[in-house]
Amino acid sequence: MTDPTVFPQSDVNTIPLNVKLALVFIALFVLFAIFGHLLTPHGFRETSLFARLKPPGTESYPLGTDARGRDLLARLVTGAQITLVVAIVGTVIGAVLGSLLGILAAASRGKTEAIIVAAVDVQASLPIIIVALFMLAMFDNSFVLFLLLVGLNGWEVYARLMRGATLQAKEFGYVIAVRALGASPMRIYLRHILPNILNIALVQFTVNLPLTVLLETALSFLGLGVQPPLTSLGQIMSEGRDRLMTAWWLTLLPGAIIFCLALSVSMIGDWLRDQLDPTLRNE
Amino acid sequence: MNDVCAEDAAAEAPLLTIAGLTVSLPIYGDRPEALSDIELAIHPGETLCLVGESGSGKSVIGQAILGMLPYALRVKSGLLKFDGLVMPPQRDLAFGAIRSAQISMIFQDAAACLNPVRTIGSQLSEILAVHGVIRRDRMARVVEVLQNVALPEPERMARSYPHELSGGQAQRAVIAAALLLKPKLLIADEPTTALDVTTQSEILYLLDHLKKIRGLSMLFITHDFGVVAEIADRVAVMRDGHLVETGNTRDVLSQPQHPYTQKLIAATRPKPQQHNSGGDIPILEAHGINLIYRSSFLSKRKVLRAVKNVSLRVDRGKTVAVVGESGSGKSSLAKALLRLEDIESGSITFKGTEISDLKGASLREMRRSFQVVLQDPFSALNPRQTILSAVSEGPIMHGVSVKDAQKKATDMIKLVGLSDQAGERYPQEFSGGQRQRICIARALVLTPDLLIADEAVSALDVSIQAQILDLFADMQKRFGFAMLFITHDLVVARAIADEILVMKSGEIVEKGPSGQILEAPKHPYTAKLLAAAPGSDLFAQGISP
């Protein structure tokens, strides 16, 4: 038999079709973000007075141009890069911060736990977009601030989940046994508890990532997220919004990419959850 | 409780006949058939016990009779006749009429069989409603049947929710539900396995009593031959889907034909081990231990006195058993002695050193001298750790070099009866009994002076229990450690211990040499425990292999 690892054991043949398609899309998206600039000679900020609001299929502008004559394809590539970076960095920040706090709460109990639980409660009663808007009203919108705010998305869910998982793990037979052997708390947590609860954080990561993408794009769409000259998929949509009727490609193309990205990650997340905990099978 | 009527009953036409029943398992099962060519008969007013270990298929027979086989299991062949009528073997809508009205079934976990958000009364009267009893009559009949199962304050019971009932009360309520429509046959699938010995004995008595006054036939499924001795008229032994032996209880108990039957019967009466006289050097001494559980900072303050003023002593090479039912505090005592919980007051001395106030590194240093084997072998091993890594982890933590630790670990793994390739494999590849051996190896590789076994055989199949008890005894002879054996089973305690301590509600009510405790108990609770052990009457009458 093979050894159990964090990742599910299945050979490629048992992965359902929709998950395979999702993986393909994500791979393409990442490749697009990294190498997409090779597909077009234009820079994402390069304006052109003559090629304004051209529809897709125009010569040298396969996806059309915006009101300032900028190549949509080039802008989508940069937008994809920024969205990807923000989404991943943001989700990682939230995951690490939330998980650490959750584990800390379960490990220390007493006052520390009470404080962390109170913080989780406070966060749970304020949707992150409200918090983000509040912060953005008071402080200047820098990219770093924006990244941090997006990163906070969902930390309280990680905290809650990992606290529960750690509390449960502390009662596992092998954790008690290894404690009786004389293991130090550090060893118990690093070697015996953490590897066995990481699954839960991983599944939550896939649930959280699409939500972070949607948060970033929503804020950028509102004009309160990524600011020009930088751009993101949501930011492109906000610029194109006023010309929805005449230049639909400016909103629908980035929108479609965002949708497919969120959808793909969700489907992969569902499948992962089914693999790692058959009792929750969605089948 | 067994009557001579068994022979008479056999002369009558059977109530239920099963002929040639074969049920297949799906492809991923561990054998092709759940049941192979089963032949059974139950006569009116008779109790047939179906005995087998886990995986024998005994529960499948019950499900097949009631037409409640899981979809994955298919009936390949066989004939079921009940009360003269041939029954469709596969799941059938028509079965609804028979269920509960003619044949009833009760399961192991009674509380789980009751809808948690509805009262007992409403769930019972629902059965009556479905079978056409008018609203006016329902409550009266519900209260009446609750009275019949000896539930106190039946009207109040009817208004209660399942979570407000104890395990024994829940099982009585479930029995009441099963007998509401006065069926002819009751199928009981391990209904007492999860209950305390004293509660089990009450429920068995209740079932036997109800059977007599209603002329009920019973198919009682169990793994415990003690229960067979207690209530069965006839017994059928199952193994891997096959019936290996059938017959009258007395005959089978006194002269079991099949070696598997003999093994099962022997396991209910393990032979007492001989003990070394290791001298009177105390390894562990506990005085006035008090353990109190307080709720954490966040929830309502509640105080539970789990261990009250307990004192005990275990000498080198000897075994002391702590016997108690659930809630007696025996596991809390084990945790206190292992310093997994802090005690409120009292002293724990280990080889002369006070350990009750040790913390941190000094406590961890002492830990190599006292070790534990826990109850559940399936959660006692980290699924991401190889066996070798798990067993050698202890020595490595205490400063032994990796190479030496691994050598010691491999030797110990072989000593407990596993092959030397076992080290590279993961826990999931081993059975419950094997995993428990690994846990024993893990505990003993540190050559501790004291081993605490907390219900270490309770979760294992009966035939495996005997093997593990032997292993404990062998290891003790070889290494000479002192052992504290926590169990709920007096019979197991007798087999392995020199001295027995009986615990109830956190206190030790009686202590003494094991032979004396079992033959001449002084405290009424001990006597009650002894009497409640299933099959004790019959065995006392001298019917034993």
Add this chain to the structure above:
Amino acid sequence: MTGYIISRLFRAVVTMLLTVSMVFLFIRFSGDPAAALVPPDAPQEVIDQYAEAMGLDKPLWQQYSGYVGGLLQGNFGFSIHTGIAVEEVFLDRLPHTLQLGITALFLAIAIGIPIGAFAAVQRGSVLDRFLMGVSVLAFAMPNFLFGLILILVAALSFKTFLGGENAHVIWPALTLGLASMGSFARFTRSSVLETINAPYVRAAEARGIPFHIRLSHHVVPNAAIPMVTLIGLSLGSLVAGSVVTEQVFAWPGVGQLLVRSVATRDLAQVQFIVLVVAFTMVMANLVVDMLYLVIDPRIRVK
């Protein structure tokens, strides 16, 4: 049971207090709070008066208690835009947002839950897979994209604009409720499946209880319990979603107000909305906790 009620109330109060404190601290340390809370053309004396009233020269904790006292008395400041008290501006727009939110929630419950329950009962069938596929799509769809598509289609096909002051609520409500519809459907399905396979349902089958009664008397009451939490949690995503949806449809609600206030740095207005949102969510959670006492008898003894 009283212990449960008291501990939940305590948690609610603590959460609210912490939120107010955080808002206070952030406003206090983000610049000149007095100037931020008064109209921009207010004369310096008014600002000074505010500063004095707010006690900006006093020690921090006194400022804090003054702030909380002010809140409890209903002093929330004035909107930069109009000089009108922020609560009036808010109340003016609240009915639109309520109408939008309640309709969206209603749609999510009326469509999402039956779909999920139906899929559970038809488990494994093509219909089940189709419904769950649609649910994932609904869940992953960015609400602003969906809204824009609706507007585009309506404009091109029917020459109507679906947004603005006099538009019908159904379109933004559909957009807002779409994600919740998807998650309700998925959750309902797994909750029902879990309940259908519970031991007590099988035991009821063994007692001869027919399928439709098992469903209504045993499955539904138990599957409904986690659904209550789910609906309570969805409030947060409805609030979050309304911010964007109101922008897309030019729906004159609180969400649109919030976005505009952030863009114009109207701190007093933003602060008020934030506190009201927090208060609403805390209250909603409290209501859910109390509802549990009614629907789950096991909680009553804790």
